[in-house]
Amino acid sequence: MSCWETVLDYGLRSIGIGERLLPREGFTLCQHFTLIGSGLLWNIYFGVLALSAGFFLATAVALGKAAASPWLRKPAEWFILVFRGSPLFIQFFFAYFFFLNLKSVSPIFDPFSAAWLGALIVLFLNTAAYSGEIFYGALRSIPKGDLEAADAYGMTGWVKFRRVVWPTMLRLAWPGYTNEAIFLFHATTLVFFSGFPAWQQRGDALYYANYFADRTFNPFIAYPIVAGYFILVTLAIIGIFGLMNRRLNQHLPKERRVRIRYKPQFIR
Amino acid sequence: MACYLTTGKHSNFYVAFGTVLLLLAITAPAALLFGFGGAIAARSRFFPLAWFGKIYIAIVRGVPDIAFFLFFVIALDQAFEYLRHRWKCPDWLEPVRQGNDFVVCQAAKLPLSTSPQWMHEVYGFSLAVLTFAIVYGAFAANVLYGAMQAVPRAQLETAEAYGMSQRQTFWRILVPQMWVYALPGLTNLWMILIKATPLLFLLGVEDIVYWARELGGTATPRFTDYPHGDWRMWYFLALLVFYLGFTKLSEAVFARITERLSHGQATAAGEAQRKAAHA
Numbered sequence: 007m008s009c010w011e012t013v014l015d016y017g018l019r020s021i022g023i024g025e026r027l028l029p030r031e032g033f034t035l036c037q038h039f040t041l042i043g044s045g046l047l048w049n050i051y052f053g054v055l056a057l058s059a060g061f062f063l064a065t066a067v068a069l070g071k072a073a074a075s076p077w078l079r080k081p082a083e084w085f086i087l088v089f090r091g092s093p094l095f096i097q098f099f100f101a102y103f104f105f106l107n108l109k110s111v112s113p114i115f116d117p118f119s120a121a122w123l124g125a126l127i128v129l130f131l132n133t134a135a136y137s138g139e140i141f142y143g144a145l146r147s148i149p150k151g152d153l154e155a156a157d158a159y160g161m162t163g164w165v166k167f168r169r170v171v172w173p174t175m176l177r178l179a180w181p182g183y184t185n186e187a188i189f190l191f192h193a194t195t196l197v198f199f200s201g202f203p204a205w206q207q208r209g210d211a212l213y214y215a216n217y218f219a220d221r222t223f224n225p226f227i228a229y230p231i232v233a234g235y236f237i238l239v240t241l242a243i244i245g246i247f248g249l250m251n252r253r254l255n256q257h258l259p260k261e262r263r264v265r266i267r268y269k270p271q272f273i274r
Numbered sequence: 275m276a277c278y279l280t281t282g283k284h285s286n287f288y289v290a291f292g293t294v295l296l297l298l299a300i301t302a303p304a305a306l307l308f309g310f311g312g313a314i315a316a317r318s319r320f321f322p323l324a325w326f327g328k329i330y331i332a333i334v335r336g337v338p339d340i341a342f343f344l345f346f347v348i349a350l351d352q353a354f355e356y357l358r359h360r361w362k363c364p365d366w367l368e369p370v371r372q373g374n375d376f377v378v379c380q381a382a383k384l385p386l387s388t389s390p391q392w393m394h395e396v397y398g399f400s401l402a403v404l405t406f407a408i409v410y411g412a413f414a415a416n417v418l419y420g421a422m423q424a425v426p427r428a429q430l431e432t433a434e435a436y437g438m439s440q441r442q443t444f445w446r447i448l449v450p451q452m453w454v455y456a457l458p459g460l461t462n463l464w465m466i467l468i469k470a471t472p473l474l475f476l477l478g479v480e481d482i483v484y485w486a487r488e489l490g491g492t493a494t495p496r497f498t499d500y501p502h503g504d505w506r507m508w509y510f511l512a513l514l515v516f517y518l519g520f521t522k523l524s525e526a527v528f529a530r531i532t533e534r535l536s537h538g539q540a541t542a543a544g545e546a547q548r549k550a551a552h553a
Binding site: 087088091092093094095096097099100103104106107191192193195196199212215216219223225226229232233236237240 | 337342345469471506511517518522
């Protein structure tokens with residue numbers, strides 16, 4: 007069987023298209039690369055959706071935590087504390103069994119106990135908490151002069167937020183946020199190793215790598231392939247976020263721009 | 275309820291909390307040691323060593339940590355067995371990898387198939403500790419490397435001016451001063467380490483996650499005096515609360531240590547303490 011046939015058979019296996027049975031013997035390098043790469047689709051799905059939805063909640067949470075009213079501040083603080091203070095792994099387990107219990111209440115909750123929705127919700131809330139904390143830090147370090155200038159121009163409320171506060175916050179938070187994005191993608195590998203089952207063996211990259219390593223008793227092929235894929239993902243994120251960073255900083259002279267440094271400080 | 279919470283199986287659950295704390299107690303110094311080694315290697319003037327240190331730091335941080343866990347547990351096990359195999363059975367000619375099997379001679383098996391159950395558990399636990407130390411050692415190396423760079427140049431130059439050797443400068447000036455710079459990073463690392471402990475479950479150790487799943491599962495009257503439905507949600511809620519409390523406690527302790535370490539240091543925090551003492 008040529009490699010191209012393997013790609014046709016297993017390239018989209020993780021989303022249920024192509025050959026139904028996973029390879030059982032032989033285990034060529036081509037199969038490793040194809041199947042693990044197909045699993046990466048799930049990591050990208052989780053990462054992209056959770057990140058883009060989490061961005062908005064994170065902004066809201068950061069504003070909430072910075073609010074003067076305790077009715078807004080306390081819930082935001084607790085939200086951040088709960089999701090940052092406990093392991094994501096346990097959050098996955100708890101959410102899965104929680105959704106299972108809901109399932110018996112009403113069939114509406116059926117999809118929640120499947121990974122594609124349930125795990126996505128956990129990741130979404132989790133990244134919102136982590137990025138909310140980053141945004142909050144940035145919000146507090148907006149230069150006083152910028153805000154005074156906005157006041158002097160007579161800007162208030164929404165206009166001030168949209169034109170001054172928000173762009174500056176994003177600009178200051180961006181390097182930290184880039185790291186958060188990288189680690190969110192790394193965290194997606196936890197999904198199928200916590201409570202959430204991989205339905206019909208449709209799993210993520212690490213799930214398939216684990217499958218191969220279990221079958222061949224040889225960890226030296228499958229896991230380095232996962233590592234390679236994730237290094238590529240990391241580089242892609244740094245590239246994309248670097249472009250956005252350039253745009254956020256475009257009005258500033260070169261030496262005052264915020265540089266992105268790969269600085270893994272918070273993993274779950 | 276009190277009776278239910280003190281069944282024999284539940285005591286296993288409570289012992290598992292001890293396992294987690296034991297893991298932390300052993301891993302944290304071990305990771306620090308690996309980190310120290312990594313940081314020294316990365317700073318080395320001998321460039322292959324410097325490369326090795328930098329690559330170690332970069333790779334471990336660039337890849338999801340759980341991939342490393344799954345990898346190292348098998349890889350380390352096979353590496354140990356292979357070394358013992360070469361040492362104990364030198365006249366064994368067949369290759370170690372035969373198709374999908376990893377074959378070593380009987381005497382090289384780890385732990386020996388004749389050894390008691392607790393040996394197997396200890397071996398599994400030590401593999402887990404080593405894996406944790408390697409993975410989080412890379413993070414610690416990164417933190418310590420940054421901290422060593424952050425110590426003001428002038429301090430080192432002064433030491434050299436006093437005629438201290440390289441080694442003396444390193445141990446007497448650099449190392450005592452770097453901790454203050456390393457502390458925020460190490461605090462972070464400790465939090466990360468706490469939150470990584472449930473991953474023990476993936477390494478095959480019977481930890482709190484394992485027992486929470488076991489005990490929470492539906493119990494039928496046939497097998498237990500205390501039948502109940504699916505309580506796993508509540509067990510994991512308890513774990514969630516445990517970790518939250520633990521994180522909070524650590525935060526408080528680290529705030530104390532930071533204050534202590536800032537004492538007499540040439541940093542903003544140290545300066546503030548000095549002024550407060552004078553006033």
